[in-house]
Amino acid sequence: MLVINCPVCGVEGEEGDFHYGGQAHIRRPATTDPDSISDAEQRDYLFMRHNPKGLHFERWRCDRGCGKWFHAARDTMSLEFKAYYPITELPPLELMKAATGPWAEFFKDKIAAAEAKPGGRRKR
Amino acid sequence: MNRYSVFSIARNAVNYHKDWGRAWRSPEPKPAYDAVIVGAGGHGLATAYYLAKEHKLTNIAVVEKGWLGGGNTGRNTTIIRSNYLQDASIAIYELARSLYEDLSQELNFNIMFSPRGLLMLCQTEHELRAMKRTSHANRLAGLDCRMILPAEVKQLVPIINDDPGARYPILGAYYQPRGGTARHDAVAWGYARGADAMGVDIIQNCEVTGIRRDGAKVTGIETTRGFISTPKIGVVVAGHTSLIMQMAGVNMPIESVCLQALVSEPIKPIIDVVVMANTVHGYMSQSDKGELVIGGGADPYNNYSQRGSFPSLEHTITALVETFPVISRLRMLRQWAGIVDMTGDRSPIISKTDVEGLYVNGGWGTGGFKTIPGSGFVFADTMANDRPHPIAEPFGLNRFVEGRLIDESVAAAVAH
Numbered sequence: 001m002l003v004i005n006c007p008v009c010g011v012e013g014e015e016g017d018f019h020y021g022g023q024a025h026i027r028r029p030a031t032t033d034p035d036s037i038s039d040a041e042q043r044d045y046l047f048m049r050h051n052p053k054g055l056h057f058e059r060w061r062c063d064r065g066c067g068k069w070f071h072a073a074r075d076t077m078s079l080e081f082k083a084y085y086p087i088t089e090l091p092p093l094e095l096m097k098a099a100t101g102p103w104a105e106f107f108k109d110k111i112a113a114a115e116a117k118p119g120g121r122r123k124r
Numbered sequence: 125m126n127r128y129s130v131f132s133i134a135r136n137a138v139n140y141h142k143d144w145g146r147a148w149r150s151p152e153p154k155p156a157y158d159a160v161i162v163g164a165g166g167h168g169l170a171t172a173y174y175l176a177k178e179h180k181l182t183n184i185a186v187v188e189k190g191w192l193g194g195g196n197t198g199r200n201t202t203i204i205r206s207n208y209l210q211d212a213s214i215a216i217y218e219l220a221r222s223l224y225e226d227l228s229q230e231l232n233f234n235i236m237f238s239p240r241g242l243l244m245l246c247q248t249e250h251e252l253r254a255m256k257r258t259s260h261a262n263r264l265a266g267l268d269c270r271m272i273l274p275a276e277v278k279q280l281v282p283i284i285n286d287d288p289g290a291r292y293p294i295l296g297a298y299y300q301p302r303g304g305t306a307r308h309d310a311v312a313w314g315y316a317r318g319a320d321a322m323g324v325d326i327i328q329n330c331e332v333t334g335i336r337r338d339g340a341k342v343t344g345i346e347t348t349r350g351f352i353s354t355p356k357i358g359v360v361v362a363g364h365t366s367l368i369m370q371m372a373g374v375n376m377p378i379e380s381v382c383l384q385a386l387v388s389e390p391i392k393p394i395i396d397v398v399v400m401a402n403t404v405h406g407y408m409s410q411s412d413k414g415e416l417v418i419g420g421g422a423d424p425y426n427n428y429s430q431r432g433s434f435p436s437l438e439h440t441i442t443a444l445v446e447t448f449p450v451i452s453r454l455r456m457l458r459q460w461a462g463i464v465d466m467t468g469d470r471s472p473i474i475s476k477t478d479v480e481g482l483y484v485n486g487g488w489g490t491g492g493f494k495t496i497p498g499s500g501f502v503f504a505d506t507m508a509n510d511r512p513h514p515i516a517e518p519f520g521l522n523r524f525v526e527g528r529l530i531d532e533s534v535a536a537a538v539a540h
Contacts, residue, residue, distance in 0.1 A: 001433045002425075016435045020424040022379070043524045047377035047468045051366035053428045076380075076426045101370055 007084035009066035021059030023049050024071050025090070025106070050102040053077055057091055057103065090114070125321035128232055147313065148320035153327050153349050157185045159356035159507060160345060162332050162368060164188030165197040166308070167485055167492065168360035169315035169326070170500020171507070176322035178501075179508035184324055185354075187347060189331035193312030196362045199462035200493040201385050201419040203398055203409065205242045205303035207269050209258045210530050212518035213471060214265045219515060220498025224306060227497060233314030235306050236412070242303030242398040243272075243280065245447070247292035251403050255298040269300045283394050283450045291446070292404055305398060305409055311496055335372040341480035342372065358483045358507050363428065363463030365473075365486035374477050376486070377524050378465045383422040383490050384432035384440075386459040390414030394450070404443035408451075416451065418444060422464060422490060432461040464489050469523075471530035474503055474516040483507050484521070 002015040011017075029045050030037045050056070056076045061069050073082040073095050083092055090096065093114050096107040126132060126145045136144055159175065161168045164186045175181045186192075204224055206217035228235050246252040255271065262269045277297045278286045286294050316326055327349070334346035335357065344353040359368050366376045390413050400407035405421045420440025423433050437459065445452045467473060467487040472495070474485045485503045488495065502513035512520055518530060 001435060014435070015425075015433060023426075039525045039527075043377070047524045048375050049366075049377065049379050051376070051379050051426065053364070053367055053380075056426055058426070074425075076428045079427065079429055079431075102375065 002079060002081075004060065004072070004081065005084055006062040006065050006068070007070050007086065008062060008068040011062065011065040013062075013064065017062075017064040019061040019063045021061055021069060024057040024059050050106070052099075052101050052103060055082065055095065055099055055103065057095075057099075059087070125317065147317045148326055151325045151327065153185065153187070153330060153347070153352055154325065155351075156344075156353040157183055157325070158354065159184040159358065160352060160354040161186040161358045161360055162345070163195075163359070163361040164192035164312075164316070164326055164328065165195050165360065165362060166193065166312050166315065166496035167197075167362075167488070167499050167503070168358070169193075169312055169319055170496050171358055171360060171485065171503045172324045172326075172500075173315045173319040173322075174501050174504035175508060176319055176324050179504060181508060182323040185352065186319070186324060186326045187330045187332060187345070187352070188326070188328045189348075191328050192316050192326060193309055196462040196464065196492060197312045197496075198309055199385065199460055200308055201407070201409070201417050202305040202308045202493060203242070203303070203400075203407070203419075204237075204239075204306055204494040205300050205398075206494075207242075207244070207258060207262050207267060207298060207300045207303070208532055209261055210471075210532060211261075211265065212515075212530050213532055214262065214267065215515045216498050216502065216519070217495055218265070218267060218498075219501065220495040221302070223497035223501065225302075227306075227311070227314070231314035231318045233310060233317055235310040235314050237304070237306040239302045239304040240397055240409075241280065242300045243277065243297040243400065244299075245277070245294060245399065245401045245403070246296045246298065247294065247401060247403040249295070252295045255296075259298055267300070268302055269298065272297050272299045280397055281395060281399055283448050284399070285447055285449050292401075303398065305411075308493055311493075315496075315500070332368060332371070335368070335482070337372060337479065340478075342482050354481075356481045356483070356507055358485065358503065360485045360503070362486060362488065362492065363465050365465045365484065369477075369484060372477075372479055372482055374479060374482065374484075376465075376473070376484075377467055377521075378473075378487055379426055380428055380463050380465050381422045381425065382427040382430065382432050382461045383419075383464045384436055384459060384461045385417065385419040386437065386440075386456050387411070387415040387417050388451070388454040389457050391416070391454070395448075399447075401443060401447050404446065406440045406443035406447065408444055408448065415457065416454065418456075422466070428463055430461050430463055432459070464492075466490075469529040469531045470533040472499070472519055473521055474499065474506065474512070474519040475521040476506065476510070476512065477521065
């Protein structure tokens with residue numbers, strides 16, 4: 001059973017006290033210019049998932065605590081939580097670098113941006 | 125292959141059963157095959173069997189990272205039914221169920237198919253309505269299913285709690301008399317033996333580590349036992365579909381989660397049908413050994429660990445104790461988990477891909493076992509002719525681009 005810490009209100013709870021929100025850092029492509037979105041892009045947004053065996057980045061909600069959404073980095077093999085971070089931010093730099101497969105691809109330019117501007121807030 | 129019959133038993137009795145041959149060989153991988161199936165579970169072995177039998181492709185191999193039938197084929201709750209809502213689903217699940225009917229004779233291997241009848245309980249007004257809708261869809265498709273009243277449910281399942289004041293009272297059930305169970309290992313073993321007899325190489329302990337591509341087409345697979353050259357690869361690996369497909373540079377609309385099951389200590393026969401209670405998330409049948417075989421919902425989060433969590437178990441057990449109060453003091457013998465690959469619409473993917481020679485059969489989620497013969501049949505046809513079999517066509521990957529989903533999440537969110 002997972003034991004989870006909410007980074008917003010600081011409460012510790014079991015997995016039943018939280019709600020799983022699936023893969024993190026997915027942006028809705030149709031928000032700014034719906035007409036320019038292809039069917040394949042819409043499919044990627046709705047259905048395509050990285051589904052890694054190992055380090056994963058995901059959303060959780062503090063259901064029975066503060067009710068806020070937050071991000072977590074978790075290993076899908078050991079089930080160990082590596083980090084919790086706010087819903088508006090990217091993961092810690094070392095975890096972005098540790099990511100593999102499609103996640104590594106996704107973080108490539110974000111790592112470059114974070115390293116170009118050290119100390120800056122990592123907005124997603 | 126030694127044919128199994130009453131005469132072969134008599135013949136082998138003379139030698140005190142010391143000379144029974146092995147059911148299949150353990151060959152070394154050849155450097156090249158006409159086609160390679162990745163994954164020796166039920167679906168993969170059935171695909172190989174029908175490729176050899178129906179399409180005369182016998183220079184093929186099935187590679188498996190562990191032992192055959194050691195994944196989800198050996199971890200499910202062995203339920204077979206075909207009463208799905210959508211036409212495309214009905215077609216493939218009923219094809220599979222009808223193939224199960226005489227599979228023991230077909231394979232000369234007793235798969236212990238037991239069409240004992242299957243009930244899907246209706247415990248809310250909404251569920252009753254949804255099931256009536258499914259029953260009409262099934263009736264139009266010619267399926268042998270019907271709605272039954274609470275009195276008949278009680279007659280079929282005497283141990284059920286029929287208290288009308290219960291939190292989730294029994295309002296009726298949807299009954300498929302020819303649904304049931306089969307011995308899951310025997311299905312894998314039977315197909316393995318049949319495929320092997322036709323010359324298919326089943327290579328166990330051979331993990332795929334990479335898929336080699338030459339531009340837009342596949343040329344072979346890298347394995348822990350060396351490179352195998354092949355123009356056609358069929359990926360049939362259940363929970364690891366995303367990972368294997370990523371080796372060929374293809375992303376999948378799949379998430380892998382953990383599904384648990386458990387069995388009780390063996391008891392005398394108390395229930396001779398399969399009962400599924402979808403509102404409260406639990407289902408139960410009794411095995412030939414007397415154990416109650418119990419399943420429930422999947423854990424919500426991505427998981428490759430094959431270890432389930434206690435809250436899901438507790439949820440399932442709570443539901444079943446409420447539905448069958450008599451089981452409340454039973455001890456549970458074993459609990460286990462498998463990794464299932466879930467698609468967005470809870471329907472499988474049987475498809476060609478943009479890479480020439482790469483085919484995928486996965487996304488069966490929580491309901492793969494019941495479809496093994498049908499899935500193998502249509503996937504073999506798809507691979508052999510390089511075009512989707514008519515029954516497989518709606519399950520292509522392009523449905524996610526076209527928005528042509530086959531939504532079974534209402535019909536089969538939990539029990540499968």
